[in-house]
Structure formats: C-alpha cells, structure tokens
Amino acid sequence: MQPMNRVDRGLLAPGAYQTYSIAQPPDTLVRAACEEAGCVAWARGWQSTIDESTQLGAQQAAYIRTQSGRTFREQRTAAGLTVFVFEARQRCFTDHKTRPQLFAVRDGDWRGNPTGRTRQHARGSDWVEDFGEHQLRLIDQQQKG
Template sequence: MHQLNRADRLLLAPGAYQTYSIAQPRDTTIRAACEQIGCAAWQRGWESAIDETTPLGQKQAAYIRAQSGRTFREQKTAAGLTVFRFEAHQRCFTEHRTRPQLYAVRDGDHRGNPTGHVRQHTRAADWVEDFGGHQLALTDQQKKG
C-alpha cells in the first residue's frame, strides 16, 4: 500500500486538507477551580494542622471556623495543634492557576489556510472525537480508492 508523504500531498491544493492543532499560550493564566484541574485535596479531602498559640495560627483558625465556608471536623492533637479535617469535593485554600489550551481545526495544511476557516473546540474530548472521525473518513476514502 502506498503511504502519502509531504511531497505527494503537494499535488493537491491546501484546501483539500484539514490541520488539527493544540496550542497553549505562554503568558496567559486563568484561575481554575479545584475540580477543573483534578486537585488531590478536592478529590480526597485534606487536613490542616494549625498552631493556635501563635497570632498567625489564631487568625487562620478563626478564618476557617467563621469565614471559610468549608465543611470540616476539628480535633486537638497531643502536641496542642488544632487539626481541621476537610471533606472531599470542596474547594481547597490553594489559588490554582492554569493556562488554557486551544483546540483548533483549520482548513489547509503547512502551506496555509486558503479559506481562513478555523473551528475552536472548548473541550479536549470534542477535539479528539473530531480528529478520530476525520481519520476514519480518510481511511474509508483511501479504501474506496
């Protein structure tokens, strides 16, 4: 079976192709919730040990009890620390940041996009499904000749 390579493809116009790409901008960060990024604390819950004998520890414990809005149990350790045990599936205290990925499908190939048409997917799963469907269509077309 003959395999296509870049030299063979030059026989067709760029508009006969589609290019799939994933880009991740370097300088763009967005805040992300724990669930979106798969945060381990969100998935399993977490513990925070606070030393309430210090001014900082007193402020942290007061915030957790009165303002955090999280569900927790608290207990004292033999060493005198207060341990707050937070249940899973609630936002932790970490400020998560992530860079968005851009999932694109454009007309054309390495020579350019003659139509200017670009489709953006918002989810990786949709991009993968689109790519897989396109690959199957190409395979079917190749079998037909």
C-alpha cells in the same frame, strides 16, 4: 525543533485538508481550578493543623468554620492544636495557575487555509473527539474509494 515531514507526491488542494493543532502561549498564566491543575489536595483531601492560641491561628480557624464553604471534620491533638480534615473533591486554599492550551482546528494544510475557517475547542477532550471523528470519516472515504 525537529523539521516537519511532509509528503509532496499526490497532494490535493489545501481545502481538502484539516489541520489540528495544540498551542500553549508563552508567558501566559491563568487561574485554574484544582481539578485542571492536578491538585493532590483536591483529589485526596487534606488536613490543616492550626494553633488557635495565636491571633493568626484564631483568624484561620474562624475563616474555615464560618466563611470557607468547605466540608471538614474537626479534631484536637494532645498538644491542643485544631486539625481540620477536608474531604476530597473540593477546592483547596491554593490559587492554582497554569498555562492555557489552545485546541484549534482549521481548514487547509501547511500551504494555507483557503476558507479562513478556524474553530477552537474549549476542552482538550472535545478536540480529541473531533479529531477521532475526522479520522473515521477519512477511513470511510478511503474504503468507499
């Protein structure tokens, strides 16, 4: 791990700072939606080819038709197989797992958090927006003197 670079001259009190961090807990997997997991089937759609002459194939086809809740078209191949063509932007049949990311903002700096105040954003985009707004406030304060 690379050592942290910190400027020690002209430091303000810790309470004058905010710390933005992204952490990823080790050994933690959570169920994720297709979009979060970057699922190609979700993004582009997919096809499932099923042999309905087998017991498993008949069960799979029945599930797709009556219980899956997915939007699809059915086609038949020359070999007698059923091809289900699923549209993009719908949940696929895979249970995706991903490691969660924690998007945090806390008062203070590396020396401590004097107020004890910490916020956690649910989405990375919210964290990025918060960080950008904070940067703009710093620029405004610097220009005002």
